[in-house]
Amino acid sequence: MQEKKIDDVRAFWEANPLFAGESSFPTGSREFFEEHSFVYEQDCFAGRIDSRIFPDGSNREKALDLGCGPGFWTIELARNGVKKIIAADLTQNAILLTRKRAIIYGVEIETSLQNAERLSFEDCSFSHVNCQGVIHHTPDTEACVREIARVLRPGGTALISVYYKNLFLRSWPILRYAARVLLAFGAGMKGRGRENIYGADDINEIVRLYDGARNPIGKAYSRSEFRQMLSRHFETEDIFFHFFPARSLPFRIPNWLHRFLDKRFGFMIFAKCRKALSL
Numbered sequence: 001m002q003e004k005k006i007d008d009v010r011a012f013w014e015a016n017p018l019f020a021g022e023s024s025f026p027t028g029s030r031e032f033f034e035e036h037s038f039v040y041e042q043d044c045f046a047g048r049i050d051s052r053i054f055p056d057g058s059n060r061e062k063a064l065d066l067g068c069g070p071g072f073w074t075i076e077l078a079r080n081g082v083k084k085i086i087a088a089d090l091t092q093n094a095i096l097l098t099r100k101r102a103i104i105y106g107v108e109i110e111t112s113l114q115n116a117e118r119l120s121f122e123d124c125s126f127s128h129v130n131c132q133g134v135i136h137h138t139p140d141t142e143a144c145v146r147e148i149a150r151v152l153r154p155g156g157t158a159l160i161s162v163y164y165k166n167l168f169l170r171s172w173p174i175l176r177y178a179a180r181v182l183l184a185f186g187a188g189m190k191g192r193g194r195e196n197i198y199g200a201d202d203i204n205e206i207v208r209l210y211d212g213a214r215n216p217i218g219k220a221y222s223r224s225e226f227r228q229m230l231s232r233h234f235e236t237e238d239i240f241f242h243f244f245p246a247r248s249l250p251f252r253i254p255n256w257l258h259r260f261l262d263k264r265f266g267f268m269i270f271a272k273c274r275k276a277l278s279l
């Protein structure tokens with residue numbers, strides 16, 4: 001496959017901001033953001049946000065929400081006590097959506113157009129970096145990790161998540177046959193050309209397709225691959241899993257089962273990392 005460049009990534013996300021093309025409401029309206037928050041909390045946390053995402057007391061001073069998309073985490077960081085927040089994204093449309101969301105919910109923020117692979121912020125500028133579902137979409141993922149570490153002050157924390165090669169993805173060479181049956185019963189994701197997601201053969205293709213048929217890059221990591229990438233710059237304090245998009249199934253599952261699958265068989269791996277005090 002042709003190598004994808006940062007310009008391809010920018011063009012895709014500029015044309016397809018997260019959740020645009022899925023909502024029944026106009027992009028950027030209050031109803032759009034409310035529906036997005038509901039779907040996000042259901043998809044990503046089976047209905048209950050994990051409080052480990054948020055920085056602890058001393059690191060609530062100044063946070064960067066890197067790859068903010070339509071600003072879900074920007075608002076949640078403010079609601080969870082972060083005093084100053086800079087929301088940054090590769091795309092102008094994400095910045096505009098995040099600003100609108102912040103106005104609607106009465107949250108004061110700053111915004112900045114940034115490439116996570118090469119941030120323009122000074123060294124040690126932030127006490128916390130939140131980066132959810134971003135660095136697996138960009139060509140140089142390792143450069144993003146290095147940059148997150150660079151802009152964090154010593155002792156600062158980062159909460160980073162990427163797609164995880166969970167049991168379902170690892171077993172995909174076998175499961176894909178069962179998935180064909182689900183597909184026949186109407187499984188799949190609506191909008192963004194993702195109807196055929198269960199028809200994909202390759203696991204990186206599945207995570208790429210999750211964000212849209214034209215999404216240029218999606219990468220999935222095993223626990224050891226993720227840990228290894230982070231270990232060059234951070235101490236990893238906690239690893240946990242979430243994200244079981246039950247709405248892609250052709251039938252409803254009970255809440256308890258959704259919570260179990262979310263925690264044990266999530267499609268995303270989250271790491272709470274800390275920059276060492278003396279580096």
Ligand SMILES: C[S@@+](CC[C@H](N)C(=O)[O-])C[C@H]1O[C@@H](n2cnc3c(N)ncnc32)[C@H](O)[C@@H]1O
Pocket residue numbers: 009013014017018066067068069070071072073088089090091094114115116117131132133134137138211
């Ligand atoms: C799947 S969305 C996640 C948005 C948000 N973090 C969330 O969890 O709701 C991915 C976002 O990452 C942004 N992105 C992708 N590559 C980036 C890069 N190299 N630098 C900054 N943002 C990037 C995209 O523009 C998009 O808004």
